[in-house]
Every structure is written in structure tokens, then in C-alpha cells.
Amino acid sequence: MSLGYGAAIAQMSYMVNCSDPGFVGNAIRQVQQSFPERFIYGMSVLYHCKKGFYLLGSSALTCTANGLWDRSLPKCLAISCGHPGVPANAILTGDVFTFGATVHYSCKGTHRLVGNSTRVCREDSHWSGALPHCTGNNPGFCGDPGTPAHGSRLGDEFKTKSLLRFSCEMGYLLRGSPERTCLLNGSWSGLQPLCEAVSCGNPGTPPNGMIVSSDGILFSSSVVYACWEGYRTSGLMTRLCTANGTWTGTAPDCTVVSCGDPGSLANGVQFGTDFTFNQTVSYQCNPGYIMEPATSATIRCTKDSTWDPSKPVCRAVLCSPPPPVAHGAVEGSDFRWGASISYSCAAGYQLSHPTILSCEGRGVWKGETPQCLPVLCGDPGTPAEGQLAGRSFTYKSEVSFQCRPPFILVGSSRRTCQAGGSWSGVQPTCIDPAHNTCPDPGTPHFGIQNSSRGYEVGSTVFFRCRKGYHVQGPTTRTCLANLTWSGTQTECIPHACRQPETPAHADVRAMDLPSFGYTLVYTCHPGFFLAGGSEHRTCKADMKWTGKSPVCKSKGVGEVNDTVTKTPVPSDVFSVSSVWKGHYEHLGKRQPATLTVDCFNATSSQVNATFAAASPLQMKLAGIYKKEEAHLLLRAFQVRGAAEVFGSKPEKENWGLDGYVSSGLEGGGFTFQGDIRGDNFGKFKLERQGPLSSDQDSSHRHPGTSGGSVAAAILVPFFALILSGFAFYLYKHRTRPKAQYNGYAGHESSNGQASFENPMYDTALKPTEAKAVRFDTALNTVCTVV
Known part of the structure; x- marks a missing residue:
């Protein structure tokens, strides 16, 4: 029992009132308090018999703490002198x-x-x-x-x-x-x-008892006692007046009936420590449990030493299975009170809104059930001088393109909305056969463009920024076969750090990363590999760059197997049951932590994991892994034991791990690090335990991947240039009737392979047939952004 509850009981004891005990015939009642009469705890009432009457029982009654009088009312019996006797005659x-x-x-x-x-x-x-x-x-x-x-x-x-x-x-x-x-x-x-x-005098009334019958107080008289309801005695209930003027035996000792401690409830709290007659014991179930039967919250001790009604039980609150969602699945199998579940959608579908349902109250799910809606790829756009056929842009929808004569289609003539929300193939353009150059890509504000090689297909322009400004975006862009520029528009932004020199045989790309700041990312030119230095450098608060300038060395004969590379981050680095161990910062101190992946959806990249630290802290996290950026934001949807470890329970909607995955040297594992969203928290760093499976490693087992990837990335547009030139040659030197040009399509598949399609006329002059040349190259990530 809490101190507050005990104090309340102590205070109540001074406010107890007993009922009016009543009056006794042929007696005068005396009360300690004047009118109006109130019989509060501790007050006594006295009775005196009138003249000619004698008292049988107790003359004083006292009000007890339970609101009852300690004795029964006495009686005033008429005094008798007995027969006076009659002498002879x-x-x-x-x-x-x-x-x-x-x-x-x-x-x-x-x-x-x-x-x-x-x-x-x-x-x-x-x-x-x-x-x-x-x-x-x-x-x-x-x-x-x-x-x-x-x-x-x-x-x-x-x-x-x-x-x-x-x-x-x-x-x-x-x-x-x-x-x-x-x-x-x-x-x-x-x-x-x-x-x-002989007179034995008044035998008196025992506490908690009463005189049932009496024939006087003289020799041979008897008195019969009885205990109040809820009291019992093991002694004699009848006393006789003896010849020596005393009553036989003693007055009975009436003790209150006890029902014994009914016992506490599993998963509940008991209130009340008095287990005697007519006293009550109350129960309350802990959060997450419900009382059965609900009417048995209070039980009372009866006169036959039993509790009525029987003691209740506390049953764990369980929610029924959460409502199903079409094209979706429930993430989580714990339906107990306080547990939470989320939903994930099948490939090609996405949640209408992020939702976490919590089992609350008497077993109901709190939260709005989402829907799994088809992924929307958006309008792919209509190329200039071209037409778009198809107005549905959701998952599995297909659109087609064609150009107005004399323009020819370069790119994919048909595109399908994919599960990831992007269109298959390459966005087509309609180009004039007489043109073979890209338009001016433009010069960024506060920047300089170097276009000494012109804007012809395959040519590259270079960008740099003026003093006081740094490049954000690619430093080079190449004119592609579809007469568009590779990459995105370069920008020049002011920054505190001085722009470092770009190392030989390397390209640099700049970007502002959340929680990291302005970062430079380096890639080696085709035929070169990263032999030293840092693949990414970040501008610090002291206006200095982290890491060292990268060194790109040429791959000579016999050097392939000696190349020092970094393992690209696989898309399933957060596979089921993978364990990440490391530390996190709280209140400026490092604490050990473990992250265990409970569920990974390869299609949607949904990650469900458990974050565990000092006992009994355990958090359930969920998020979407963005494999293109190697970025993962895990938000908490269930928190247990936080108050014991942190001193307070963090808001689960605002707490999360926000970080990036980086790779170590080949065979060196992967690191997930970044910032913790939440008050009084700092950074975290977790390293993946154990190797990846053989299937996961197979695509990364070739040494020299970094240089090879860059080489493939450059060779693809080079071969595309050759094919495009050959197409133009056929177009300008045609002497026979021409079939409609179906266009060029370049499809980049999920495994990084590129295929190129170009119409070729066969000897049978079939205008709609085309041959395809396919180049299989492993386009793997060179340097991972963290």
C-alpha cells in the first residue's frame, strides 16, 4: 500500500461516526457531547438505572474505528426483595x-x-x-x-x-x-x-458480545451470552451464580472472524490489509491486463470465514489480428497490450501514409489503417517533336512514344512503370538527323566552363568555380548519343573551406549531406584505381578538410590482382538476422549497443530491427533503406525500458537512427554510422558482424572493381556513340525505301548492365526488324558516400 493511501485511511479514522446506540428502559443516558448529538470515533455513552432498578450488562459503550459500538446495550431490571416469609399463625x-x-x-x-x-x-x-x-x-x-x-x-x-x-x-x-x-x-x-x-453482582457484558437471557444475579441464577455476528468464541456461553457469590467461569472472549489473506493477484495490485469480518480487499490490474470477472474488484470477508465473491484474475489484454490491407502485409506478430505493428506493401504498391498501430485500452488497435496504393511513376513527359500514347502512370502501366517526321526517336519507344516508382528504359528524345551536337549545358553562376572539345557526341566539358565558391554536383558532363548531357547541372555554392586541388586522373562531385555537411566525393578515371587517400572529404568547422587527397594510379599489366579497393555496399546489407555492434552517445558518454535486423523486404527495402543497449532497454525500429544513397533512417515505434536507462522515456515518434552505410577494405565489413535523433543524444557507429552470404558476395569478388566500374561506365557511352554514328551513316546513305526508324533504347537494369538497340536493315528488307547489340558490364559503385 502506498503512503498516500495509508495517510488517507488514517485521516478517515477520525471522521468515523457510529449510529445512535439507543435508549434503555428505566435508565438515564449520558453523552459526552451536548446537543446535537454526534457519536464520533472514541466517544462513550453511559447508562444509569433509575431508582428501583439494577443494571445488567455494561454501563459504558464506546464508538470504535469500524463505526460500531464495542458492547451491546445493558438492561435495567426491577429490584426484587423476594417473598418476605409468613410466620406461623x-x-x-x-x-x-x-x-x-x-x-x-x-x-x-x-x-x-x-x-x-x-x-x-x-x-x-x-x-x-x-x-x-x-x-x-x-x-x-x-x-x-x-x-x-x-x-x-x-x-x-x-x-x-x-x-x-x-x-x-x-x-x-x-x-x-x-x-x-x-x-x-x-x-x-x-x-x-x-x-x-447470595448476590453475585452484575456479570457484565463482554466486548463484541451480548447477554441473551438472565433470570437474575442471585444464587442459582444463570446468564447466557452470545457473540455478535462475525465474532466467535471457544469458551462457555453460560455462567451460574455460585454459593460463594461469584459467577462460574469467565465472560466469553468474542474474537472477530478472520478470512485470512486472500493473496495478491498476478499482474495486479492489492489494496487492504484487514482480513476480518465485513472488511473489504480491493484489486486493480496492471496496465495491459483486464479483470475477470469485472464485478469482483472488491471482495468482502463473511461471517463463515470466506471471501465473497471469489478473488478475480487479471488476464493479459490481447488485440485481435490487425485489419488486413489489400496488397499489403502486417509487420509484427506481437498483439499484446502496448505492442505495435506496421504495414508493408507488395512490390509495386506503397502505403497511403506511414502508420503504426498500437494495441491499447481493452484490446483495440489505435491508429488509422493505411491502404496499399499502386506506385505512381508520374508523367514521363512528352519529348519535343514527339507524341506520348497512354495516360495511366501507375504500377505496370505502359506508355509509348513516337516522333514526327523527319525526327527520329533516340531512347526507349516503350516504357513501363516499375515497382520502384521509376519508368523502365531511357527517356526518349526526338532528334533532327541533321544535328549531331548537344546544346550548351550552361555555365553555373560564379563558375567557369571549359568546353575546348566542343559539344559533339562523346565530348566532355569541365566545370570549376571561382574563388570563394565550391562545386556542388559533377565537375564533368559528357554529351550522350541522344544529344543530352550526362549527370545533373553543376552549381557553385559559397563555403568556408578552401577548394582543394583536384587530383590527377580523378573526378570530384560535391554535395551537402545531412548531419555531415559539405562533402567531396572522388572517383578515378577509367583505367585507374584508388591507391590511397580518402574517397570522400568533408569540410569541418575549423575550415579544414577531413581525410587526405586521393591518389589514382594506373592499372598496369599484372596489377589487377594487386589493386586495393573497397567493397561496394550490397542492396541487402541489412539482411534478416544480421547483427550490428558498436556504440552510441548519450549525455556526452559512449554506451555499447547492438542492432539486430528482424525483417528485411528485398522489394520495398523495408527494414525492421531491434536496438538493444543496457538492460532492460529495447527499441523496435523501422525504416526504408535507400540503397542508391546507402542511407537508412530507422524510427522507433516501440520503446521499452527507456526510463530506467535514460531517466526518461523519449518520444518514440521523434527518436531514430539517421545514418549511412560505408564499406571497408575488401573483406573488411560494413559500417552504419550517423546521428541519433533525440534530445541529449549524439552520434552512433555500428559495424556489421560476420561475412555476407556467398550469394551476396559473388557480385563483388573480382579485384579491381573500382577501376573496372569506371571503365565500363565510360565505355558504354563510347560504344553508344559508335552505334549512333553508324545509324546516321545508314540514314544519310540510304538508296532504298526506308522503314520507319524505331529508335534507340538504352535500358539500365537493376544489376547495372546496359543494352543498346539500333535498327539494322537485313537482306530481306524487312522494315520493322532490328538487331540488338548487348554489352554486359558490371557497373558497380566505386566510392560509397557516408
Whole structure:
């Protein structure tokens, strides 16, 4: 029981009121308090019998803490003097023998009365005066003085000078003269003897008991007791008044019935420590549990030592299975109170809104159930001088393109909306056959463009920024076969760090990364590999760059197997059951931590994981892994034990791990690091434990991947240039009827392979057939951004 609850009980004890105990016939009641009468805890009420009555029971009653009087009401019984006795040859007039009653004596015939002719019953239960007697009829003789009730007489002669002796039975006391002598005047000496019963006095009323019946307080009288309801005794319930003026035995000890401790509830709290008659015990279930039956929250101790009703039980609250979602699945199998679940969608579908349902209350899911809607790829756009056929842009929808004559289509003539929300193939353009150059890509503000090689297909322009500005985006762009520029538009942004020199045989790309800042990312030219330095450098607050300038070395014969490279980050680096160990920062201190992946959806890249630190901290996290950026934001949707570890429970909607995955040297593993979203938290760093599976590693087992990837990335547009030139040659030197040009399509598949399609006329002059040349190259990531 809490201190607050105990204090409340202590305070209540001074406000308890007992009911009015009532009045007793022929008695006067005295109360400690004046009108109006209130019978509060600790107050006593006194009873006094009126004159002519005696008290049987307790004269004082006290109000107890449970609101009951400690004793039963007493009784005021009329005082009785008993039969006064009738001497020989006398006549008694009067048949009432209680207090105040009067009896009269007279003698028969010629007998003369000696003594008081009138006697009165007094308050001490004795008759006034002595019993009179009647004289004899013959001279020299006295009349028969009689024998007292419950007594005996020794001597039968009544003549002058005769002596009589009187005695009483056991339990009676002699009042009057024990010896009497017959006098000459015919009267007896002394007073007429009387045998009065011994009085045992008021037997009293025991606490928590009462007198059921009594026939007085004199010798041979009895009194019968009974305990109140809810009390019992093992002693005798009847007492007798003995000859020596005492009551047999003792007053019974009435003890309250006890039902015993009913016991606490599993997963519940018990209130109440008094387990005696009519007392109650209450129960309350812990959060997450419900009481059955609901009406048994309070039980009461009965007079037969049992609890009524029976003790309840606390049953764990379980939510029914969460509502199903078309084209979706439930993430999580714990449906207990306090648990949370989320939803994921099948490939090609996405959640209408991110939702986490929590099992709350009496077993209901709180939160709005989402829908899995088809992925929307958006309008792919209509190429200039071209047409778009198809107006549905959702998952599995297909659109087609064609150009107005004389323009020819370069790119994919048909594109399909894919599960990832992107269109298959390459966005087509309609180009004039007479043109073979790209438009001016433009010069960024505060930047300089170097286009010494012109804008012809395959040519490259270079960008740099003026002093005080740094490049954000690619430093080079290449004119592609579809007369568009590779990459995105370069920008020049002001920054505190001085722009470092671009190393030989390397390209640099700049970007502002969340939680990291302005970062330069380097890639080696085709035929070169990263032999030293840093693949990425970040501008620090002190206006200095992290890491060292990269060194790109040429791949000579026999150097391929000696190349030092970094393992690209696989798309399933967060595979199921993978374990990441490391540390996190809280209040400026590093603490050990472990991240275990519980679920990974290869299609949607959904990651569900458990973040565990010092016991009993455990957090359930969920997020989408962006493999293109190697970025993962895991948000908490279930937090347990945080208050014990952190001192307070963080807001689960705002707490999360926001970081990037980087690769170490080949065979060196992967690191997931970044910032923790939440007050008083800093950074985290976790390293993947154990190697990847053989299937996962197979695509990365070739040494020299970095240089080879760059070489393939450059060779692809080179071959595309050759094919495009050959197409233009056929177009300008055609001498036979031409089939409609179906265009060029370059499809970049998920495994990084590129295929090129170009129409070729066969000997049978079939205008709609085309041959395809396919180049299989492994386009793997060179340097990972972290």
C-alpha cells in the first residue's frame, strides 16, 4: 500500500461516526457531547438505572474505528426483595415483592402479633424491619416462630425458656437472630431470621458480545451470552451464580472472524490489509491486463470465514489480428497490450501514409489503417517533336512514344512503370538527323566552363568555380548519343573551406549531406584505381578538410590482382538476422549497443530491427533503406525500458537512427554510422558482424572493381556513340525505301548492365526488324558516400 493511501485511511479514522446506540428502559443516558448529538470515533455513552432498578450488562459503550459500538446495550431490571416469609399463625397481605411494595401481617384467632405489621421492599433488595410472629394461645408457651425459606430450625419445643437455632442452606445468608428463646410473656427473643440468596453482582457484558437471557444475579441464577455476528468464541456461553457469590467461569472472549489473506493477484495490485469480518480487499490490474470477472474488484470477508465473491484474475489484454490491407502485409506478430505493428506493401504498391498501430485500452488497435496504393511513376513527359500514347502512370502501366517526321526517336519507344516508382528504359528524345551536337549545358553562376572539345557526341566539358565558391554536383558532363548531357547541372555554392586541388586522373562531385555537411566525393578515371587517400572529404568547422587527397594510379599489366579497393555496399546489407555492434552517445558518454535486423523486404527495402543497449532497454525500429544513397533512417515505434536507462522515456515518434552505410577494405565489413535523433543524444557507429552470404558476395569478388566500374561506365557511352554514328551513316546513305526508324533504347537494369538497340536493315528488307547489340558490364559503385 502506498503512503498516500495509508495517510488517507488514517485521516478517515477520525471522521468515523457510529449510529445512535439507543435508549434503555428505566435508565438515564449520558453523552459526552451536548446537543446535537454526534457519536464520533472514541466517544462513550453511559447508562444509569433509575431508582428501583439494577443494571445488567455494561454501563459504558464506546464508538470504535469500524463505526460500531464495542458492547451491546445493558438492561435495567426491577429490584426484587423476594417473598418476605409468613410466620406461623400469621396472615400475609400483599403479592408484589419489588422495590417500593408493601406487605402487611396479621395473626389468626386469638394470637397476638409481635413485631412490625408492615414491611416495605427497599432499594438494597431487602425488606424493612424483621419478620413478626404470633404469640401462642397457652400461658407458658410461645407461638411457632416458623422456619425461614431455604433454612432449617433446630428445636421443636415452644414452652418458656425453650431455645431454637436457625441456619440457612448453602447459597443463602441468615438475616435476623440465629438463636431465639421463648420468653415469659409468650414472645420470642431477637428478630425473626430470614435466609436471603447470595448476590453475585452484575456479570457484565463482554466486548463484541451480548447477554441473551438472565433470570437474575442471585444464587442459582444463570446468564447466557452470545457473540455478535462475525465474532466467535471457544469458551462457555453460560455462567451460574455460585454459593460463594461469584459467577462460574469467565465472560466469553468474542474474537472477530478472520478470512485470512486472500493473496495478491498476478499482474495486479492489492489494496487492504484487514482480513476480518465485513472488511473489504480491493484489486486493480496492471496496465495491459483486464479483470475477470469485472464485478469482483472488491471482495468482502463473511461471517463463515470466506471471501465473497471469489478473488478475480487479471488476464493479459490481447488485440485481435490487425485489419488486413489489400496488397499489403502486417509487420509484427506481437498483439499484446502496448505492442505495435506496421504495414508493408507488395512490390509495386506503397502505403497511403506511414502508420503504426498500437494495441491499447481493452484490446483495440489505435491508429488509422493505411491502404496499399499502386506506385505512381508520374508523367514521363512528352519529348519535343514527339507524341506520348497512354495516360495511366501507375504500377505496370505502359506508355509509348513516337516522333514526327523527319525526327527520329533516340531512347526507349516503350516504357513501363516499375515497382520502384521509376519508368523502365531511357527517356526518349526526338532528334533532327541533321544535328549531331548537344546544346550548351550552361555555365553555373560564379563558375567557369571549359568546353575546348566542343559539344559533339562523346565530348566532355569541365566545370570549376571561382574563388570563394565550391562545386556542388559533377565537375564533368559528357554529351550522350541522344544529344543530352550526362549527370545533373553543376552549381557553385559559397563555403568556408578552401577548394582543394583536384587530383590527377580523378573526378570530384560535391554535395551537402545531412548531419555531415559539405562533402567531396572522388572517383578515378577509367583505367585507374584508388591507391590511397580518402574517397570522400568533408569540410569541418575549423575550415579544414577531413581525410587526405586521393591518389589514382594506373592499372598496369599484372596489377589487377594487386589493386586495393573497397567493397561496394550490397542492396541487402541489412539482411534478416544480421547483427550490428558498436556504440552510441548519450549525455556526452559512449554506451555499447547492438542492432539486430528482424525483417528485411528485398522489394520495398523495408527494414525492421531491434536496438538493444543496457538492460532492460529495447527499441523496435523501422525504416526504408535507400540503397542508391546507402542511407537508412530507422524510427522507433516501440520503446521499452527507456526510463530506467535514460531517466526518461523519449518520444518514440521523434527518436531514430539517421545514418549511412560505408564499406571497408575488401573483406573488411560494413559500417552504419550517423546521428541519433533525440534530445541529449549524439552520434552512433555500428559495424556489421560476420561475412555476407556467398550469394551476396559473388557480385563483388573480382579485384579491381573500382577501376573496372569506371571503365565500363565510360565505355558504354563510347560504344553508344559508335552505334549512333553508324545509324546516321545508314540514314544519310540510304538508296532504298526506308522503314520507319524505331529508335534507340538504352535500358539500365537493376544489376547495372546496359543494352543498346539500333535498327539494322537485313537482306530481306524487312522494315520493322532490328538487331540488338548487348554489352554486359558490371557497373558497380566505386566510392560509397557516408
